[in-house]
Structures are given as C-alpha cells and as structure tokens.
Amino acid sequence: MTSPQHVLIVEDDASIGPAMQSALQSHGFEATLHTRGADVAQFVLSSKPDLVLLDAGLPDLNGFTLCRTLRQLSRDTPIIIVTALDADIDIVVGLDAGADDYITKPFSMAVLLARVRARLRVSDAVDPDAPMNFGELSIHPAAYTVTVSSVPVDLRPREFQLLVYLARNAGRVVPRVRLLADVWDVHWESSSKTLDMHLLALRRKLGSSVEIVTVRGVGYRLVAP
Numbered sequence: 001m002t003s004p005q006h007v008l009i010v011e012d013d014a015s016i017g018p019a020m021q022s023a024l025q026s027h028g029f030e031a032t033l034h035t036r037g038a039d040v041a042q043f044v045l046s047s048k049p050d051l052v053l054l055d056a057g058l059p060d061l062n063g064f065t066l067c068r069t070l071r072q073l074s075r076d077t078p079i080i081i082v083t084a085l086d087a088d089i090d091i092v093v094g095l096d097a098g099a100d101d102y103i104t105k106p107f108s109m110a111v112l113l114a115r116v117r118a119r120l121r122v123s124d125a126v127d128p129d130a131p132m133n134f135g136e137l138s139i140h141p142a143a144y145t146v147t148v149s150s151v152p153v154d155l156r157p158r159e160f161q162l163l164v165y166l167a168r169n170a171g172r173v174v175p176r177v178r179l180l181a182d183v184w185d186v187h188w189e190s191s192s193k194t195l196d197m198h199l200l201a202l203r204r205k206l207g208s209s210v211e212i213v214t215v216r217g218v219g220y221r222l223v224a225p
Helices: 017-026 040-047 063-073 088-096 109-125 157-168 176-183 194-206
Strands: 006-010 030-034 051-055 079-083 101-104 132-134 137-140 145-148 211-215 219-223
Touching (some): 006 017, 006 040, 017 030, 017 109, 030 040, 040 063, 051 063, 051 109, 063 079, 063 088, 063 176, 079 088, 079 109, 088 101, 088 176, 137 157, 157 176, 157 194, 176 194
Parallel strands (some): 006 051, 079 101
Antiparallel strands (some): 137 145
C-alpha cells in the first residue's frame, strides 16, 4: 500500500487553514498545517512534503521571501501560493519567487483540490532522464545530447542545461529570475547579460526547430513550431 501524498499548508487564518487541512485529509492526502513561517524551511528539509500551499501574508515572515527560500532548498517540490493579493504585479512577484501556481482568496475547496491534484500529476510525471521531442528537435538529458533532424547540435554545458530547463516547462513562461537561480544558482538579476547571451546562442544553434519566445517583463517560453 502506497503512502498518501503529503501536503504542507502554511496558513495563519484560523478559518481557512483548518478547512484546507480537513478537505485535503478527506480526499486521501496527509496534510500538515503550520500557522507561522519561522520553522517551515526546517520542516521541508526534514519531512520533504510532496507539495506546499503557502500563504503570502504570514504574521512573522513575508510569504514571497519564504517561497524563495523553499525553492532554493528544493527545486522540485511544487509550491502553490494562496493569497488575497490578486494584482498582476503580486502574481508576477509570486511566480518570480519560485511558485508553480497561484490561487487567490476567496476560493472553493473544489478548485483548491483540483489545483493540488494537477500540480502533483505534473510533478509525478517528470522523469529527469526522459528524452524530450519537439518536432525536429530531440533532447536526451541522460546522454547529454541534442539533435535537430537527427543531426547533433554542439551545445556548451550551460546552454544544454538552459535548454533542458525550458523544455521541461515547454509552453509555460519561465521567469528570468528562476532561470538565473536554477541554472546558474544566481539569486539576483545579473548585469553580465549571461542569460541573454546563452539564449542568443541557443536560438542560433537550434534555428527554426523550436522558438524561444521572450515575454517582456516576465521571462521566456519554449514552443514547438
């Protein structure tokens, strides 16, 4: 018998947190509730939850700052920010901080559960060594090779890592700050234009096999033609 998936809830609202915990438990999840952010990072390190539901307005820590910390501790754990902040800039800040999804209050438990299930399905489906194919472009992470129409493409290590990261998030906008954090382990906007130069090299080497779209003010999205 497999263990239930573990969801960590970080929510200080006494009317919302317990309701979220109860709804998750009644649908077969293990759910742990924290009402403050101070000990969350240590809990994630020790307990390794399958998903984190994170309130942005905690009483002791800024939720977006905590999100950045959790993303540095675990690159693969899905994080869904749950908050009353619904302005575009707040959503952008949350995604830039490393969140995978964003739910605004008020929300229905049915929507919350659907988002949790969807994000866990995506997480479970990711095989870091699985080949990825986009029309003429084939990427083999385990073999560290890339081909276009069966012709090998010579990529430098960072170029390859950048392409793999974008490919695993194909169709989704990946924030610039997340690329810098996860590919270069740089947690601020670098003035060296390193990311820009690597993107330029990728676009040149891959030609028309795929398109790496720039979403101004947010990040980049890989799409197959």
